Amino acid sequence: MTRLETALNDMKTPHTIAIVNQKGGVGKTTTTINLAAALSMRGKKVLLVDIDPQGNASTGLGIPRAGRESSIYDILVDGANLMDVAIKTDVPGLMLVPSDIDLAAAELEIGNAAGRTTRLREALTQAQTGEGTATDTGRWDYILIDCPPSLSILTVNALAASDSVIVPLQCEFYALEGLSQLLQTVEMAKANINPNLIIEGVMLTMFDGRNRLSGQVAADVRKHLGRAVFDTVIPRNVRIAEAPSFAKPVMMYDPDCAGSLAYMALADELLARHSRRKSAH
Numbered sequence: 001m002t003r004l005e006t007a008l009n010d011m012k013t014p015h016t017i018a019i020v021n022q023k024g025g026v027g028k029t030t031t032t033i034n035l036a037a038a039l040s041m042r043g044k045k046v047l048l049v050d051i052d053p054q055g056n057a058s059t060g061l062g063i064p065r066a067g068r069e070s071s072i073y074d075i076l077v078d079g080a081n082l083m084d085v086a087i088k089t090d091v092p093g094l095m096l097v098p099s100d101i102d103l104a105a106a107e108l109e110i111g112n113a114a115g116r117t118t119r120l121r122e123a124l125t126q127a128q129t130g131e132g133t134a135t136d137t138g139r140w141d142y143i144l145i146d147c148p149p150s151l152s153i154l155t156v157n158a159l160a161a162s163d164s165v166i167v168p169l170q171c172e173f174y175a176l177e178g179l180s181q182l183l184q185t186v187e188m189a190k191a192n193i194n195p196n197l198i199i200e201g202v203m204l205t206m207f208d209g210r211n212r213l214s215g216q217v218a219a220d221v222r223k224h225l226g227r228a229v230f231d232t233v234i235p236r237n238v239r240i241a242e243a244p245s246f247a248k249p250v251m252m253y254d255p256d257c258a259g260s261l262a263y264m265a266l267a268d269e270l271l272a273r274h275s276r277r278k279s280a281h
């Protein structure tokens with residue numbers, strides 16, 4: 001590939017990744033926030049879309065409920081322009097589309113409406129083409145979508161809008177339970193609305209080196225899923241759990257802790273994969 005081709009490739013549309021697992025509490029939000037921040041720290045322009053009514057990613061990035069003038073709800077239900085909803089965060093290069101508890105009702109409100117599964121995709125495409133009133137135009141290198149713990153219409157909107165999916169798996173006994181249902185949903189999205197969707201990878205998290213079960217689960221997952229599993233494993237680390245209460249990604253809270261190093265390594269692994277994939281084309 002020539003230098004010009006590489007440069008043109010770099011300029012093309014962003015890579016959009018949905019962080020998905022219908023199981024609750026497996027580390028989706030933690031991964032979305034910290035991977036987004038790590039990619040920003042590597043110089044990428046990143047947008048985090050919080051599509052979970054719980055709004056944990058929005059709170060974790062320091063946007064209190066009261067400070068959310070508009071949210072993903074306005075985009076999905078009222079057709080608001082994404083550029084009017086996206087806000088800057090304290091992390092340089094990282095913007096956020098916040099969520100709100102109203103979103104819980106969105107599922108019912110957009111239930112049978114036309115184009116109900118592709119509303120987020122349309123909003124992102126529109127933002128990329130530069131329409132909208134925000135001064136900071138919407139050209140991101142990466143868009144990360146934090147999904148709710150369900151395979152609802154919200155998650156389907158995320159799958160329709162994404163190039164790939166990251167599945168966090170907690171290193172505990174039931175880690176693989178529900179995975180086949182999740183993979184079926186991804187296949188369904190692929191067949192019906194998004195033929196190019198791929199599984200970016202399965203990511204092991206909350207790994208506890210002192211706990212034998214953690215090691216066994218990790219080995220088991222690697223045996224079953226092989227190369228689909230990221231090399232990087234996120235350890236169970238108290239600093240990771242503490243950081244959201246200081247409204248910061250872990251790298252801004254304690255840059256040298258094991259959790260920060262792991263999320264930086266995950267971002268580097270992802271970037272290396274993408275540059276390999278690009279040069280293979």
Ligand SMILES: Nc1ncnc2c1ncn2[C@@H]1O[C@H](COP(=O)(O)OP(=O)(O)OP(=O)(O)O)[C@@H](O)[C@H]1O
Nearest residue numbers: 024025026027028029030149206235236237240241
């Ligand atoms: N690597 C880690 N080490 C320690 N604690 C962690 C780690 N990752 C996540 N946690 C904690 O585990 C809990 C669940 O994590 P998180 O909110 O990211 O999961 P989730 O999948 O987004 O949950 P939900 O399904 O409710 O959206 C949180 O309290 C979080 O701080």
Ligand SMILES: [Mg+2]
Nearest residue numbers: 028029052056
């Ligand atoms: Mg979450």
